[in-house]
Every structure is written in C-alpha cells, then in structure tokens.
Amino acid sequence: MTQIKVNLGKRSYQIIIGPGALSQLSSWLKKLKLGQAAIVVTNPTINRLYGRLIKQALQHLGVELHFGQVADSEKSKSHSVCINLVGRLAQLDRGKGVFVIALGGGVVGDLAGFAAAIYRRGIPYIQVPTTLLAQVDSSIGGKVAIDLPCGKNLIGSFYQPRLVISDINLLSSLSKQQIRSGLAEIIKYAIIADKGLFKYLELHLDKLLQRNPKALQHVVQVCSKIKARIIEQDETDTKEKRMVLNFGHTAGHAIEAASGFSQNYPHGQAIALGMLVACEIARQLKMTPDSTIKRIGKLIFKAGLPTKISGLSLKDILQAQAHDKKFSAGKNRFVLPVAIGKVVVKEDIPQQVIDKAIKSRMTREKPSLSDYE
Ligand SMILES: NC(=O)c1ccc[n+]([C@@H]2O[C@H](COP(=O)([O-])OP(=O)(O)OC[C@H]3O[C@@H](n4cnc5c(N)ncnc54)[C@H](O)[C@@H]3O)[C@@H](O)[C@H]2O)c1
Ligand SMILES: [Zn+2]
Known part of the structure; x- marks a missing residue:
C-alpha cells in the first residue's frame, strides 16, 4: 500500500x-x-x-x-x-x-x-x-x-x-475503452512532467491495456504524485503551474461539448484528440521537433485512442471552444509541448493556426501506425 x-x-x-x-x-x-x-x-x-x-x-x-x-x-x-x-x-x-x-x-x-x-x-x-x-x-x-x-x-x-x-x-x-480513457490522462502527465513515465508507457502499454495490477499500481502512484506536487504549488489554478494539467483540454473539451457529451467522445478520448491538436499547433509554431510529435502520436495511436475527429464540423468545435474557461478575456490559451516532459502555456495563437491544427485531425484517411513512423 x-x-x-x-x-x-x-x-x-x-x-x-x-x-x-x-x-x-x-x-x-x-x-x-x-x-x-x-x-x-x-x-x-x-x-x-x-x-x-x-x-x-x-x-x-x-x-x-x-x-x-x-x-x-x-x-x-x-x-x-x-x-x-x-x-x-x-x-x-x-x-x-x-x-x-x-x-x-x-x-x-x-x-x-x-x-x-x-x-x-x-x-x-x-x-x-x-x-x-x-x-x-x-x-x-x-x-x-x-x-x-x-x-x-x-x-x-x-x-x-x-x-x-x-x-x-x-x-x-473496467472495459478496454475506460482503461484507454484513463491512459489518455496518463499520457498527458508523461508529456507535461515525466519523460520516464512516457518511456514506461511505450514499454508497458500492453500490460496496462490488459489491466495488469502491478502496472496499474505503478502509473496510479506516479500520476498521483505528479498531480499532488502540482496542486501543492497552485491549489486554485492562478499561476501557470496547474494550468499545464490542461494540456490537450482546450480542444479536447470543445470536442466533448460539440459532440453533446455523447458516448462517441468520452473525456479521455476527446483529450487524446486535444493533445494531438496541441501538438500540431506546436509543430506549426516550430516549437517542437517533428520526431517528438511523432512519438506522441504513436503512443496515442497504440493506446487505441482516437487520432481523427469524425462526425463533427470545425464550426461546431470552434463555437464550443469559445465558451471554454481557457479562453480568458477573448484570448485563446493552449498548453503546448516543447519536449517529452516539458510544456509551455501560450496565449493568442493565430486563429488560422488553430483551424489548420483541428482540420489536420479531420482527414478522411484511415489512421495507421505508419503515420507516425
Ligand atoms: N475534477 C477533475 O480534476 C477532473 C479531471 C479529469 C476529468 N474530470 C471529469 O471526469 C469525468 C470523466 O470521468 P470518467 O472517465 O471516470 O467517467 P465516468 O465517471 O462517466 O465513468 C466511466 C464509466 O465507467 C463506469 N465505471 C466506473 N467505475 C467502474 C468500474 N470499476 N468498473 C466498471 N465500470 C465502471 C461508469 O459507470 C461509467 O459508465 C468528466 O466529467 C470529466 O470532466 C474531472
Ligand atoms: Zn481531463
């Protein structure tokens, strides 16, 4: 214990x-x-x-x-x-x-x-x-x-x-889908704070998907510790410290809301797509090497999380995004990866960059592992 x-x-x-x-x-x-x-x-x-x-x-x-x-x-x-x-x-x-x-x-x-x-x-x-x-x-x-x-x-x-x-x-x-939904948040923790955890996930994803108790205990411990230390520094989300936990959540929440909180997009699945949108924004802004973005995409794909948005329009997503608390005083705000284990908070990202990033997740082609190799 x-x-x-x-x-x-x-x-x-x-x-x-x-x-x-x-x-x-x-x-x-x-x-x-x-x-x-x-x-x-x-x-x-x-x-x-x-x-x-x-x-x-x-x-x-x-x-x-x-x-x-x-x-x-x-x-x-x-x-x-x-x-x-x-x-x-x-x-x-x-x-x-x-x-x-x-x-x-x-x-x-x-x-x-x-x-x-x-x-x-x-x-x-x-x-x-x-x-x-x-x-x-x-x-x-x-x-x-x-x-x-x-x-x-x-x-x-x-x-x-x-x-x-x-x-x-x-x-x-838990069903596989519910395990995957939790995995999305675990991948989030790894990207924002712990490259060791990211490596662990790359190596032990199968064990987690099979609900191996030791592997589950490990990730629950590591993530609980990361979250506890962040909360201690910024209990009420007023500094940038706690904001990093919103990685993937700006577009992710908008996808959930645009889908009417339907079963098509449970929280974790929407967050997985939100993380990919944030990665694409970081790529366009040349903040993150392509190799890092591919590594993140590959882990999300291998976890069985969605990598493409379907059944929603760009307009629906942007409308839902405008209501999000992370859009403060008309300014948009995204948490963007710069490396595995490190993210930054960035405001006022040009709208065309955001649109392009969301659209990049809307192509009709079937996702495949080769997209990330
Ligand atoms: N407060 C926060 O900091 C925070 C952070 C992340 C997410 N959230 C919120 O959490 C919610 C999503 O949580 P969730 O993914 O746990 O969804 P959920 O609570 O809807 O649970 C998912 C499904 O799993 C079932 N379930 C729960 N435990 C089970 C078990 N042990 N075995 C079998 N089935 C089980 C539930 O009945 C439900 O159908 C969203 O509302 C999201 O906004 C809050
Ligand atoms: Zn979340």
Missing part, C-alpha cells in the same frame, strides 16, 4: 493506493471523524459491482450509511441532480454531522464533491475513485463541478477531499 500526502496546510489529505486499499477505509474514517451519517454517491453500475464492498468496509464503523444513486452518464453533472443530492444531505443532517463518499468515476466524483462543497458552505467528503481516469486525475486536487448545456464544468469550485482511496482491484472490471 502506498500513501501520498497532498500538503495543503489545514486542507492536507492522504491518497492511499494499492490492491485492497478499500479495506483501510474504516480505520481512516475512525481517525478522521467526519460525522455520524454518510451518503455514498454512486451510480447503478458501480453500486452493483462495489456497493456491497463499501458496506462491508464500513459495517463496524457505527456510521449511518445511505446510498444516493445517480444515472450513469455525464448528464448527472447537472444542476437538477446536484440540487436533489443537496436535498438528500439536508434530510440526513439531523445534527449528526453528515459527510459524502464519492464512489465512482470522474462524473460521480465531480458531482458529489460539488454537492459537498455547497451544502452548508462545505461538509467533508472523501473520494473512492473507481475508474483509472478518476484514480490518476479527477479524484485529486479538489476541482469539483457540474456542467451547463453550453459547456463542461462551468459551475464549480475548489474544494479538497479529506481522503482519497484508490483501490487498484476496482479497476479489474
């Missing part, structure tokens, strides 16, 4: 990573004393798989446990679902001190964390991430949010969890 501390003064917390980590939940909650009633926010898929496990993990704790199920969809990150959840919290909160357990992927984590942030101006919550994406990324750092029809995460806050439990065993039931 690995323990990583996120050092944020009074808001510090631990990330516990390992196979079977959930068995430690009860002893951690005894130490943390978060309240006498808890609501486990989850969805029917995860509840069916792991609801019993969490009940078992908490049965001797003496905490009144309730389950709050939301639909298995990005659409659950909506104000109506959130207000219902806050209503449930108010019902349970009869002077007992109520807290929230987010048991699920990024959707459940973002929604449950945001509900915890706004009920009574903040009650404690813990993250039990069940997807690879949530373990390496969304459960850490306190960005909690719900969506508006015109864009993702537009109603949100910074609100840190009190504990993150990343149980590697829970990843065994």
